[in-house]
Structure formats: C-alpha cells, structure tokens
Amino acid sequence: MVSKVIQYTTIVFISTVAISSIAYAAWWDSKRRNDPAFRKKIRKEHKRIHKHAKAAEERAKQQQTEDLKEALEMIKVEPVPPTAEEREQYFMQHVGVGEQLSVQGPAFYVPAALSFYRALRVYPSPVELIMIYQKTVPEPIFKIVMDLTSMDTRERAEGYYHYFPPPYMNVEVKQILQLGEPGESEKGPRRIVLVATKDLQPGEEIYKEHPVVAQLDMDLEGTSRYCSHCFKEILPFQSLSPVHDLLLSTYCSGECEMLASTQSQNLLFGRGPRVPDGVALDQKERSEEAEIERRAYQQAFADFLKASNWTQVLLVARFCARQVAEEVKKLEPQPLSLLERSRLPEPAAGSPNYTFFDHVERLKYLDIKPIEMVMLENHLLKDVLSKAVDGLEELVSLDKYLMMKGKMAYNAIGVAFAGGRDDKPEPKGHIETWEWSRTPYGTNRQIGSALYRVSSNLTHSCSPSVRPTFPTGTNELHLVANRAISKGEELTMAYTYTHADGDESEEDARRRRRTRLARGWRFACECETCAGKKEGLPGVATLPQPILEHAI
Numbered sequence: 001m002v003s004k005v006i007q008y009t010t011i012v013f014i015s016t017v018a019i020s021s022i023a024y025a026a027w028w029d030s031k032r033r034n035d036p037a038f039r040k041k042i043r044k045e046h047k048r049i050h051k052h053a054k055a056a057e058e059r060a061k062q063q064q065t066e067d068l069k070e071a072l073e074m075i076k077v078e079p080v081p082p083t084a085e086e087r088e089q090y091f092m093q094h095v096g097v098g099e100q101l102s103v104q105g106p107a108f109y110v111p112a113a114l115s116f117y118r119a120l121r122v123y124p125s126p127v128e129l130i131m132i133y134q135k136t137v138p139e140p141i142f143k144i145v146m147d148l149t150s151m152d153t154r155e156r157a158e159g160y161y162h163y164f165p166p167p168y169m170n171v172e173v174k175q176i177l178q179l180g181e182p183g184e185s186e187k188g189p190r191r192i193v194l195v196a197t198k199d200l201q202p203g204e205e206i207y208k209e210h211p212v213v214a215q216l217d218m219d220l221e222g223t224s225r226y227c228s229h230c231f232k233e234i235l236p237f238q239s240l241s242p243v244h245d246l247l248l249s250t251y252c253s254g255e256c257e258m259l260a261s262t263q264s265q266n267l268l269f270g271r272g273p274r275v276p277d278g279v280a281l282d283q284k285e286r287s288e289e290a291e292i293e294r295r296a297y298q299q300a301f302a303d304f305l306k307a308s309n310w311t312q313v314l315l316v317a318r319f320c321a322r323q324v325a326e327e328v329k330k331l332e333p334q335p336l337s338l339l340e341r342s343r344l345p346e347p348a349a350g351s352p353n354y355t356f357f358d359h360v361e362r363l364k365y366l367d368i369k370p371i372e373m374v375m376l377e378n379h380l381l382k383d384v385l386s387k388a389v390d391g392l393e394e395l396v397s398l399d400k401y402l403m404m405k406g407k408m409a410y411n412a413i414g415v416a417f418a419g420g421r422d423d424k425p426e427p428k429g430h431i432e433t434w435e436w437s438r439t440p441y442g443t444n445r446q447i448g449s450a451l452y453r454v455s456s457n458l459t460h461s462c463s464p465s466v467r468p469t470f471p472t473g474t475n476e477l478h479l480v481a482n483r484a485i486s487k488g489e490e491l492t493m494a495y496t497y498t499h500a501d502g503d504e505s506e507e508d509a510r511r512r513r514r515t516r517l518a519r520g521w522r523f524a525c526e527c528e529t530c531a532g533k534k535e536g537l538p539g540v541a542t543l544p545q546p547i548l549e550h551a552i
C-alpha cells in the first residue's frame, strides 16, 4: 500500500515537473526568437557567467604561479649535495618521489613536479633530462616542471641588472633610446650605457675589473716578453715555459701558468688530462692514437693562429674553454682551490650564481660573415674541442661561433701600458680582415686585448669622460675619470685615437676617427663633438664596408 501511494505521488510529481518544464522551454524558446531585448539579456548573462569563470580560472592560475614562485625560492636555497655520488643519490631519490606522487591524482601534481624539478637541478645535462621527462612524466606535471624552469630562467635574466654591476663599482647599466634611427619612438631601438652612481672627481678611479678572457697579440705570444696570462712584463730569465705547450706561451709565475692551464690553455694546446683527474665524465677511454690525433689538431690550430696573427678566434676559444672549466668544476669531487680562485668574483652577495655565459649573453655583437677564412678557423677550433671531449664542438657550431666572434670583435678592449708600444707589425691582408679593439691609444699600440664584463657596456665619445688604464702592469682594467662627472651622467670612453696627429687638421682627425668607428664597429658617432656634423649619413651602420668608407 505504502509503495503504491509512493508510486502514485511520484508519477504525479514527475508529470507536473515534466509539464511545467515543457511549458517553460516553449515560453523560453518563443521569447528567444521573438524578443530582441530578451536575446540581448541572455547574451549579457552568458558573457557575465563566462567572465566570472575566466576570472576564477585566472585567479587559480595566479595563485598557482605564486605558490610555484614561493616553492622555487625555497628550493633555490636548499643546499645541493657537494659530491658527485651524493648528487646521484639525491637525483634518484627525488625522481623516485616524483614518480610515486604522480600516480596519486591531480592533488599531487604540484609536489610531484617539485620533486622532478629538484632532480633536474643536479642532473649534469638538464636539456637531456627535460627530453626524458617529456616522454615519461604525465603532461600536466611536465608542464609545471617547465613553468618552474622558465620562471627560474626569467628571474635570472631580468634580475641580472638588479645585481650587476655590484654597487661597489660605482656604475649602473641603463638603457636609453637610440637617436637618429628611422621610426624613433618610445619603443625604438635602445642603447645600453654605463652611468655613474656618484659624483666623481677628475683622475678618480671608478672601478677595477679582471678580464673574462684575454689574449696577447700574436706577435708577442711565445716571445717571453709578457706573461700570456696576466700580460705582466717578464724580467729576463724569469719566464716559465711549459714544455708541451704548442702555442709556446710563457708565464711570469707558477700561479699564472696554473691558472691559464686550468682555464683554457691545457684544453686548447696542452697534453695534460682533458679534465682533472677524479672527475667522472661519461666518455670512453682515449687510446694513444686518439691522443696523437688530438695533438695534431692542436698543432694545426696553433700554426693557423701564428700565420694569421689574429687573436679574436683565440678569445672565442678561450671563452669556450672557460665555460668547460666552469662546468667541470661543478663535477669535481672537491673543487680545486686554484680553479676556485680562477673564477671571477660574483656580482654581489645573495645574487644568483651567474655563469660566464650570463655575462656575455647580453652584449651586442657584430654581424660576422661566414667567409672562407672564418669557416676555416671555425673548423680548426671545432676539431680541437671535439678531440678533447666528445661533443664539445657543439659549443662552436657555425651560428654560435659567428655570434661569439662578433661579440669579441665588438666589445674587446685593447690593453696598452703607458701610452702603448711602437713596434706592433702592420696587419697583413686586406683591411676588411684587420682586427680592431677599443682603445684610446689605437689598436696599433696595444699589446693584447681582453673582454671585460662591465667595461663592455661603455659607449664611445670623441671627448670621452673616462679612460681605461692598466696601472698594475697587468690586464686588470682600472677605469679613471678624465674630468668631473656628476651622479647619473653617462660614462664614455674613446674606442680609437681621437686627437689630431702631427700636421693633421681637426677636420681630417674627425674624418679619420669616424671612418675607424664605422669600419671597426659599424656606427656613425652621435657623441656631443660629432652632433650636427653627420650630414648625409643616415643608416650608415647598415651600409657595406666600401660604401661606408666612401660615405665618411
């Protein structure tokens, strides 16, 4: 009986609901078709719901980003195990935890991704591991790992100028609008400049810095006159010449010899172990024939350098080798104290640990054409690197090589003591293949050239406010104020010899230095002295060299 009543009431209820639903649907459909105001209201309502849903989604996304940022900060301060063995254990442990969490459902995706990210931090080839993750880790978790990676990369890139140059150097990097460019606007091309962070007196030393890489001019390399590492003048009978060095480099002290060897010389021209003993490298043992082959390629490279007298290819080679030394250091069971000291001081306490490449990444570069000679030097360098460690030639694939060489050509500064030397041989070959470095004394008076992290940002002026000096008789650069400089003022150096020589008129000197600037660095000078005198030279930086010569 009870069930019959229920049945009956249920039927009545269902029919009532069904009838009213049908009636409502019919009314709604007719309104929708015939009443434009009603249609508008529905559309508005739809939009409102959509907007709310989107805002909720955005909020959830933002919250996740905030949470990830916080987690990333925490992970970054977690110590990385010091030895290779401990790092391997740490890696295995976190991959294991990540795998376990990833099968527990969406609530565990973030902690799973954090574990995979921890493992990624200590893996020697992160790119390779990311490719493995892509194939094996569930997609939403992989996406979070990638978000963490790009967050870290972005923070390092954007935070760079926050930490660098460090405050004790009394300068900061600013970006200013480039003048004279077509379409000049707030969004136009920008020029990077160095600006004083305090008032400076004439003659005041603003900062000093060691080079990232340095190279003696080739006519001095192997002559025992200057130290191949620090450029110090060597007293007679005091030079150290390593026996197996194919470039015949010489040093002023055992320390310079050791630093040069660990930073680049051994990898490029020596016959010591390719990486220090005790560093486990996943490479097959080298046979004696392989070592003989390695020496033959080193010899070919050294012969080419001596015959060409060029140094920029060596600056690139040394830069690559320093990157290798830096990576090797991470794999060292116990970091060698000398290697430790061979690192440049880092910007400031608490800053991310910037690599050599971070410092060079932001520098502008000249467009180097892959002409025959450039292809040849690239091949010779590739051979030397690949015979040292398999796969190292990737560091100088043609694109990367052209960019790195362009950076050296644009930014290297000439090192000259007390006004420079008179005995530098005339460069050989066509003028277009000559190498230029930035120095107020002229490239023809330098003893070598070097790439500096901060000074690379100095722009040129024909009446410069600062000058690079080398008062310690080494390639340590000390920047000195030529005149009083106010806080906030842009610092400028002369990239070339600016004064009138002998019976040269002021106008001839002006044309000479503008030609030099256009040839060496491919720009038309916009400094105060030149302002208003660059008639008929718009877009000069894009013209090919012969036209450039004619135009100026």
Ligand SMILES: C[S@@+](CC[C@H](N)C(=O)[O-])C[C@H]1O[C@@H](n2cnc3c(N)ncnc32)[C@H](O)[C@@H]1O
Residues within 6 Å of the ligand: 190, 191, 192, 193, 363, 364, 410, 411, 456, 457, 458, 459, 460, 461, 521, 522, 523, 524, 525, 526, 527
């Ligand atoms: C070696 S970079 C110096 C770093 C440079 N400040 C930057 O923007 O990256 C040289 C480049 O800076 C610009 N530059 C330097 N001095 C200049 C000047 N006096 N007039 C116009 N452009 C200049 C040119 O674009 C030149 O190619």
